[in-house]
Amino acid sequence: MTTQLVRPLPTAPRRFALVPTAALLLGALYCLLPVAWVLVASTKSGSELFSTFTFLPGTGFADNVSELSAYRDGVYWKWMVNSAFYAGAGALLSTAVSAISGYALAVYRFRGKESIFNILLAGVLMPPVILAVPQYLLLAKADLTDSYLSVLLPVILSPYGVYLARIYAAAAVPGDVIEAGRMDGGSEWRIFRTIALPMMLPGLVTVFLFQFVAIWNNFLLPYIMLGDDEKFPVTLGLYTLLQQGSTTPALYTLVITGALLAIVPLIALFLVIQRFWSLDLLSGAVKS
Amino acid sequence: MTRATRRKAYGVKSAPYVFLVPATALFLLFFALPIGYALYLSFRRTEVSGLGLGKGARTEIWAGLANYTEALSDSELLHGALRILGYGAIVVPVMLGLALLFALLLDTERLRLRGFTRLAIFLPYAIPGVVAALMWGFLYLPDVSPFYFLLDKAGLPQPGLLDGGPLYLALANIAVWGGTGFNMIVIYTSLRAIPAEIFEAARLDGCSQWQIALRIKIPMVAPSLVLTFFFSIIATLQVFNEPTTLKPLTNSLSSTWSPLMKVYQDAFVNNDIYAAAAQAVIIAVATLTLSFGFLKAANSRTKQGDHQ
Numbered sequence: 001m002t003t004q005l006v007r008p009l010p011t012a013p014r015r016f017a018l019v020p021t022a023a024l025l026l027g028a029l030y031c032l033l034p035v036a037w038v039l040v041a042s043t044k045s046g047s048e049l050f051s052t053f054t055f056l057p058g059t060g061f062a063d064n065v066s067e068l069s070a071y072r073d074g075v076y077w078k079w080m081v082n083s084a085f086y087a088g089a090g091a092l093l094s095t096a097v098s099a100i101s102g103y104a105l106a107v108y109r110f111r112g113k114e115s116i117f118n119i120l121l122a123g124v125l126m127p128p129v130i131l132a133v134p135q136y137l138l139l140a141k142a143d144l145t146d147s148y149l150s151v152l153l154p155v156i157l158s159p160y161g162v163y164l165a166r167i168y169a170a171a172a173v174p175g176d177v178i179e180a181g182r183m184d185g186g187s188e189w190r191i192f193r194t195i196a197l198p199m200m201l202p203g204l205v206t207v208f209l210f211q212f213v214a215i216w217n218n219f220l221l222p223y224i225m226l227g228d229d230e231k232f233p234v235t236l237g238l239y240t241l242l243q244q245g246s247t248t249p250a251l252y253t254l255v256i257t258g259a260l261l262a263i264v265p266l267i268a269l270f271l272v273i274q275r276f277w278s279l280d281l282l283s284g285a286v287k288s
Numbered sequence: 289m290t291r292a293t294r295r296k297a298y299g300v301k302s303a304p305y306v307f308l309v310p311a312t313a314l315f316l317l318f319f320a321l322p323i324g325y326a327l328y329l330s331f332r333r334t335e336v337s338g339l340g341l342g343k344g345a346r347t348e349i350w351a352g353l354a355n356y357t358e359a360l361s362d363s364e365l366l367h368g369a370l371r372i373l374g375y376g377a378i379v380v381p382v383m384l385g386l387a388l389l390f391a392l393l394l395d396t397e398r399l400r401l402r403g404f405t406r407l408a409i410f411l412p413y414a415i416p417g418v419v420a421a422l423m424w425g426f427l428y429l430p431d432v433s434p435f436y437f438l439l440d441k442a443g444l445p446q447p448g449l450l451d452g453g454p455l456y457l458a459l460a461n462i463a464v465w466g467g468t469g470f471n472m473i474v475i476y477t478s479l480r481a482i483p484a485e486i487f488e489a490a491r492l493d494g495c496s497q498w499q500i501a502l503r504i505k506i507p508m509v510a511p512s513l514v515l516t517f518f519f520s521i522i523a524t525l526q527v528f529n530e531p532t533t534l535k536p537l538t539n540s541l542s543s544t545w546s547p548l549m550k551v552y553q554d555a556f557v558n559n560d561i562y563a564a565a566a567q568a569v570i571i572a573v574a575t576l577t578l579s580f581g582f583l584k585a586a587n588s589r590t591k592q593g594d595h596q
Contacts, residue, residue, distance in 0.1 A: 015398070016398045016399065017396050017397065017398045017399050017400075019408040020393040020396045020399055020402045021399055021401060021405075022401070022590075023389075023390075023393055023407070024390060024393050024394065024400065024401070024406075025405060026406035027386070027390055027408075027409050027468075028404065028405045028409055029410035030465070030470075031408050031409050031411055031412050031469065032408050032411070033427075034420070034427060034465070035411070035415075035423070037423065037427060037434065038423050038426075040565055041426070041432070049432055050431050050432060055434055058389070067596065096316065097310045100307045100308075100310065100311075101307065101308055101310070101311040104303070104304040104307035104308065105304075105308075106306050108300075108303065108304035110301070110305070113304070116308060116312070119315070120311065120315060122576075123319050124522075124570060125576055125579055126319065126574060127525065127526050127548065127568070127571050127572050127575055128526060128528075128548075129526070129528070129548045129551050129552065129568050129571070130322075130323065130326055130568040130569065130571065130572040131322050132319070133322075133326065133551065133555045133561065133564055133565065134321075134322035134323070134325040134326040134329065134565070134567055135318060135322045135327065136555075136559065137316055137329075138321060138322060138325060149413065151363070153314075153317075153318065154318045156314055156318075156320070157310075157311055157314035157315055157318060161309060171578040179496040182300070182517060188303035188307075189303075192307070195476050198556060208296065213413070213414060215415035216416060217415075217417060217418075219416070219417065219418050219528075219529045219532075220528055220529065220548075221508070223532075224552070224556065235416045235419065236418075238418060238419065238422060239418055239422075239532070239533055241538045242422055242425075242533065242536050242537075244535070246536035246537065247322065252426075252432075255422065256426065259419050259422050259423060262411045262416070263414070263415050263416075263418055263419055266414045266415065266416075267411065267415075269414070271407075271412065275511065
């Protein structure tokens with residue numbers, strides 16, 4: 001017993017960093033708060049929403065979901081499917097274009113390479129509205145506005161995606177491997193498809209995810225392009241629902257339930273794949 | 289040179305151009321052409337002859353710089369720019385300050401719950417701006433907000449969060465909430481890339497955690513800070529989704545609150561695409577000037593540091 005008292009006791013604060021942990025927990029609380037609120041609020045019936053304490057769960061979750069599903073013959077679910085289509089197809093095409101452009105810009109030496117790259121990159125800096133207004137007018141001339149294509153086509157080329165793909169191709173595809181492929185008589189396309197593409201795959205997952213989130217979160221482009229609410233993505237759909245809600249507060253419960261359901265797939269996707277993100281790509285990009 | 293090698297050399301030469309066809313075509317169609325068209329429109333206006341009825345009564349004519357002088361003297365656009373300035377003056381320092389702080393905290397030793405807190409703070413990145421604005425909008429609404437409920441129970445005065453000065457804080461909070469985690473991850477990732485021996489050496493020299501953070505870590509992640517700053521400025525200048533979403537909840541948010549909202553209003557509500565085009569061009573030029581000016585300033589500063 002006495003030896004224990006003599007030995008210097010490991011003091012509690014040294015065992016783990018209390019203050020940093022507490023500060024980060026506060027930050028986490030701040031970030032989770034609105035999500036927690038929307039989770040609780042979606043369980044409330046219309047009358048409970050305005051009368052009970054906001055963090056007290058209500059009794060109306062099932063009713064809210066079925067009411068939301070019934071709203072205008074299930075238009076909400078159509079919005080979700082549309083969002084999945086815009087983000088899924090858009091991100092896939094965008095990743096494909098980024099991959100091949102990034103690869104070309106990383107491994108070949110050719111005239112105009114840096115100018116092409118810089119011009120593409122300047123696209124990142126263009127405010128979406130300077131593009132979206134004339135894009136709308138031009139697509140109107142082609143009779144393409146208010147169509148799925150009008151929301152899909154403009155997002156396929158992502159300057160940021162090309163930039164990331166170039167950095168990733170430069171880092172992941174060694175020049176001698178391409179040279180060896182040429183020695184074996186492979187065509188340039190075949191070398192890209194069978195040798196380089198698999199090597200670039202982890203980086204391309206990141207490009208895909210960035211694009212998926214960016215397109216799912218897109219609001220301005222569909223807001224400008226679409227008139228028919230059957231083609232709306234869920235962000236635009238919720239916005240119109242909220243707008244109507246300001247005159248019909250009964251719709252508020254639908255908006256809240258809709259917001260919760262709209263973030264569930266994104267959070268699920270985020271949790272499943274966050275381990276695959278190679279975010280070092282970003283800081284690696286800064287250093288080069 | 290045999291025919292086969294010649295063909296192959298030709299293949300290698302033309303391959304990058306072929307590979308860049310999709311990107312170039314999309315760029316021309318959806319970037320270059322719209323920008324050119326916007327520029328063209330910004331120098332045009334419609335002239336109405338007679339009563340403006342019937343076909344041919346409205347003709348498009350050259351307007352010179354009229355749309356630009358009008359836009360630059362438009363008080364609504366100027367006020368929008370000033371509002372964005374005020375909004376950005378809150379968002380950018382608070383968001384990047386928090387992102388840097390959280391990244392440094394994540395990088396401390398003997399931390400608990402590192403994975404959980406990192407993920408939780410990054411999570412808002414996955415949530416659309418519209419949905420974020422919607423969720424916070426309800427939290428700002430006195431009838432449903434837990435904050436108001438608590439203030440009420442405590443008998444404290446209840447501030448109007450969606451009016452006047454607090455409106456800026458309310459909007460800034462949404463941007464800070466949505467962007468801190470992403471920037472934190474960018475900074476944290478580059479902190480992880482610093483070799484551990486540097487810290488070991490500093491500790492042996494008697495540096496405290498604070499000194500290490502201040503003198504070693506922050507200077508070494510300066511490039512990421514530049515990048516996050518750059519992206520934050522661009523995002524701030526283009527703010528549209530959040531104020532547009534909050535608009536139905538308050539009367540204090542005009543439909544021309546931010547410059548982009550004004551462009552939208554003129555293009556699609558007032559049907560004056562020429563004025564809208566000129567404004568869009570002005571915003572684009574301002575954005576490019578600010579971003580390049582910032583990058584240049586950041587670059588020359590880093591160079592100065594190198595010479596020391």
